[in-house]
Amino acid sequence: MTLTENFIADAVHLDAGAEVMYGADEMFDSYPIRFATVEFQLTATDALVEIADRIRSEKGYLPMHPRDGSTDCDEDGFYNFYVGISKLPCGEQECRIDNSISFVVVNSDSEDNEDMYEIELNAYEQECVYAILNRQCRRYLGKSCEELLKEADEEMQNSDEPPDLFCIPEDVPEEIPDDHIGSVIT
Numbered sequence: 001m002t003l004t005e006n007f008i009a010d011a012v013h014l015d016a017g018a019e020v021m022y023g024a025d026e027m028f029d030s031y032p033i034r035f036a037t038v039e040f041q042l043t044a045t046d047a048l049v050e051i052a053d054r055i056r057s058e059k060g061y062l063p064m065h066p067r068d069g070s071t072d073c074d075e076d077g078f079y080n081f082y083v084g085i086s087k088l089p090c091g092e093q094e095c096r097i098d099n100s101i102s103f104v105v106v107n108s109d110s111e112d113n114e115d116m117y118e119i120e121l122n123a124y125e126q127e128c129v130y131a132i133l134n135r136q137c138r139r140y141l142g143k144s145c146e147e148l149l150k151e152a153d154e155e156m157q158n159s160d161e162p163p164d165l166f167c168i169p170e171d172v173p174e175e176i177p178d179d180h181i182g183s184v185i186t
Contacts, residue, residue: 004124004125004128005128007047008125008128008129008132009128009132010045010047011045011047011048012042012045012048012083012101012129012132012133013042013043013045013136014040014041014042014043014133014136014137014140014141015040015041015042015043016043016140018040018041019041020038020039020040020141020148021038021039021040022036022037022038022148022151022152022155022156023036023037023038023039023152023156024036024037024152024156024159025037025086033088034156035086035087035088035153036086036087036149036152036153036155036156037084037085037086037149037152038084038085038086038145038148038149038152039082039083039084040082040083040084040085040133041080041081041082042081042082042083042101043081044078044079044080044081048079048081048101048103048119049064049065049079050065050067051119052064052079052081052103052117052119053065053067054067055117055119056105056112056117059112061074061110061111061112062074062110064077064078064079064108074108074109074110076107076108076109077105077106077107077108077109077110077113078106078107079103079104079105079106080103080104080106081101081102081103082101082102082103082104083097083098083100083101083102083129083133084097084098085097085098085130085133085145085148085149086098086149087146087149087153095130095145095146095149096126096130097121097126097129097130097133098121098126099120099121099126100118100119100120100121101118101119101121101129102116102117102118102119103116103117103118103119104116104117105117130145133145
């Protein structure tokens, strides 16, 4: 285990008291794609809180805990940390993790109360966080991240939300005749 893997293993823990949130997201490539997501709340470990404090301090806000010898801090505030996983519906895509851990400032007297920030993750850190989340999901929830995403996808498909954007409607022609280029197809 590398130093980074060890640090992440100590820093990233599913919040046992929080509900796993199924959802959906969408993106636009050459046509809209809607895909399932699973969002986890993480425990506010010392390592994550320290990183969050440093991000906010760089923006001019007081940290939640004394840092670097300073006793000035926002003692009433705290952070909620989140990370999500998703899987694009195209082909045999692998389950992937967000490229950041998000955190929200909660119960703070500062101007950034309820603002969201992100702790960016490089590709290697994403792999490490995903592996740790997958282990913790299996251990605490009895399901892998892949299985949770499958459940989220089923819930999304069965919801009354906007229509499934995975498929192109049947009445759209596969090829558009040249004389229709630039015109609206109804």
